[in-house]
Amino acid sequence: MLAPQHNYTNLSSAAGLGLIGLNENDIAVDYGCMLFDSFVYVSRLCRKIVGIIPSSGKLKTFQNRIVKEDVKNYDLVNANYNEQHFNEVFDCVIINSFLEQLIIEIKHGKTIFFDSKIRDKKKDNSSEKIRTQFLETVCNGLRPGGKLYLSYSNKLRIRTLLLFVKLSIESFFTAFSLKKALSFISLVKAVYLFSYYLLSQEGLEKLLKANGFIDIEKYAVFPNHVHPLKIIPLSKLDECSYEPVQHLYGEGSLRRISAGIKRRVDRIVFRKFKLFGLSPSFIITARKAL
Amino acid sequence: MVSLPRSLLQLEKPYDITIMLCELITNNTHNNNIALYKCYNANKVFYRKAAFSHWGNKVIENEKKGYEWFYNDSETLIETRLKKGYFYELDIPQFKGRKFQSESIISGNEETIEMLIDFYKDRWSAKDVFAIHGDLALCNFIIDKMNIKLVDWEHFHCSDKEFFGYDIINMLFILIYHESKRTFSLNKRNRDFLRKCYIQLIEGVGNSNKILEKPFQNSKDYLLKFKYRFLINTNINKKFVLSDSPLSVLEHFDSIVTK
Numbered sequence: 001m002l003a004p005q006h007n008y009t010n011l012s013s014a015a016g017l018g019l020i021g022l023n024e025n026d027i028a029v030d031y032g033c034m035l036f037d038s039f040v041y042v043s044r045l046c047r048k049i050v051g052i053i054p055s056s057g058k059l060k061t062f063q064n065r066i067v068k069e070d071v072k073n074y075d076l077v078n079a080n081y082n083e084q085h086f087n088e089v090f091d092c093v094i095i096n097s098f099l100e101q102l103i104i105e106i107k108h109g110k111t112i113f114f115d116s117k118i119r120d121k122k123k124d125n126s127s128e129k130i131r132t133q134f135l136e137t138v139c140n141g142l143r144p145g146g147k148l149y150l151s152y153s154n155k156l157r158i159r160t161l162l163l164f165v166k167l168s169i170e171s172f173f174t175a176f177s178l179k180k181a182l183s184f185i186s187l188v189k190a191v192y193l194f195s196y197y198l199l200s201q202e203g204l205e206k207l208l209k210a211n212g213f214i215d216i217e218k219y220a221v222f223p224n225h226v227h228p229l230k231i232i233p234l235s236k237l238d239e240c241s242y243e244p245v246q247h248l249y250g251e252g253s254l255r256r257i258s259a260g261i262k263r264r265v266d267r268i269v270f271r272k273f274k275l276f277g278l279s280p281s282f283i284i285t286a287r288k289a290l
Numbered sequence: 291m292v293s294l295p296r297s298l299l300q301l302e303k304p305y306d307i308t309i310m311l312c313e314l315i316t317n318n319t320h321n322n323n324i325a326l327y328k329c330y331n332a333n334k335v336f337y338r339k340a341a342f343s344h345w346g347n348k349v350i351e352n353e354k355k356g357y358e359w360f361y362n363d364s365e366t367l368i369e370t371r372l373k374k375g376y377f378y379e380l381d382i383p384q385f386k387g388r389k390f391q392s393e394s395i396i397s398g399n400e401e402t403i404e405m406l407i408d409f410y411k412d413r414w415s416a417k418d419v420f421a422i423h424g425d426l427a428l429c430n431f432i433i434d435k436m437n438i439k440l441v442d443w444e445h446f447h448c449s450d451k452e453f454f455g456y457d458i459i460n461m462l463f464i465l466i467y468h469e470s471k472r473t474f475s476l477n478k479r480n481r482d483f484l485r486k487c488y489i490q491l492i493e494g495v496g497n498s499n500k501i502l503e504k505p506f507q508n509s510k511d512y513l514l515k516f517k518y519r520f521l522i523n524t525n526i527n528k529k530f531v532l533s534d535s536p537l538s539v540l541e542h543f544d545s546i547v548t549k
């Protein structure tokens with residue numbers, strides 16, 4: 001049952017979710033519950049939302065805020081992403097800051113695709129399959145035709161790559177051996193594959209397709225995915241016109257000057273040269289294949 | 291491991307649901323709690339306004355009333371669809387025709403402006419109930435030959451007929467603002483044109499009119515006195531240039547048009 005109309009909380013920072021058309025009978029799952037407004041917005045429009053939060057401290061804070069918003073049609077689950085093995089199916093999956101999750105997997109060595117040793121050991125045709133356990137779990141939890149919504153920051157992607165490289169180098173040198181030295185090529189290959197599949201638009205699309213998703217649409221988001229003001233579908237660039245948008249905080253002359261410079265640079269980068277790969281954030285929507 | 295009741299989670303759903311491709315055009319402009327999307331559904335393109343709060347619901351419902359008032363005798367209204375869920379959505383068809391920039395100026399648009407004043411006089415006079423659009427500007431018109439469409443009815447409200455002319459004066463002031471690059475200094479050609487517009491507007495208007503004696507000052511007074519009717523959720527001076535303009539500027543333009 002949807003919550004009664006009792007307050008005037010503005011949830012417009014969840015405008016990105018308007019792209020996937022939520023229905024009142026939908027049951028959604030939010031991995032990480034990174035954006036509070038998104039969670040509340042989905043709870044208002046859907047029949048039920050399940051939130052998965054790995055940190056118990058964050059779960060408690062989150063729960064307190066939800067009570068204040070009078071959200072009742074929700075379940076919060078305190079567990080790691082990979083420990084979730086829902087037997088049931090969801091209509092919609094929401095993942096904000098998706099790449100952080102992959103880093104967790106890499107750190108714990110649970111990602112089949114990035115673990116070259118596992119691939120070598122298998123020695124079968126499946127070694128060439130592109131998979132991550134997390135995306136596989138997500139896909140399994142969706143009903144056929146169910147919707148996937150991913151949002152992430154472009155900066156996060158660069159940070160994620162750096163973190164991955166750091167983790168890889170650390171693990172390489174902590175237990176140094178001749179065997180490891182020989183597997184240096186594997187490390188380089190893993191970094192290359194990571195950057196290809198997660199940092200390139202094309203690679204990420206391949207990764208989603210390999211995990212059973214179809215109808216993949218990619219969007220450039222401005223000025224960020226937390227409070228989007230402009231979202232442009234990358235497949236409709238010819239029909240969309242870009243005008244610089246930004247959140248203005250304060251009215252100091254320095255801020256105005258820097259905002260003015262940013263506007264001009266954005267016009268050149270995105271309107272003239274259409275370099276949307278440099279967008280500050282991205283959203284990806286997809287459906288599970290029937 | 292977490293398990294939810296199967297009966298709750300497994301619902302019969304059609305599998306042909308597709309995710310519609312959308313562009314977010316604006317979001318929460320002037321804190322209106324509304325997002326505007328351009329939606330591509332198969333070969334059809336339309337616009338969708340979606341609320342993100344109950345304030346947004348009020349504004350969208352009001353906008354629908356505006357469309358009903360303006361298009362009550364046309365097919366456009368049939369194509370305009372209000373969906374009342376927890377948050378409201380209003381689907382608006384894509385109108386074909388010439389569109390104008392939000393920072394349009396007087397120079398080069400004189401013929402269009404005169405045509406729109408005639409259109410306003412005809413259309414508004416023909417209505418049984420008088421109403422104010424509330425944000426009439428060149429950029430809210432879409433003109434296809436003689437077929438004129440008007441969008442963005444968020445600030446629509448019914449009013450007394452004595453306030454006839456408010457919308458046109460508001461539109462002219464926005465044009466002055468952009469023409470003068472915010473200095474309010476116009477050349478003689480523009481000043482003469484403004485006077486011509488004013489004469490065109492007052493022709494046939496009765497003495498009881500409360501706007502046209504001092505059009506710019508009276509329009510600002512109307513805006514400030516009845517601001518609650520405009521459903522503004524922010525500082526009104528940030529939304530309307532007319533409300534933030536000093537008296538001296540308004541007196542100056544009143545004297546230009548009424549001399």
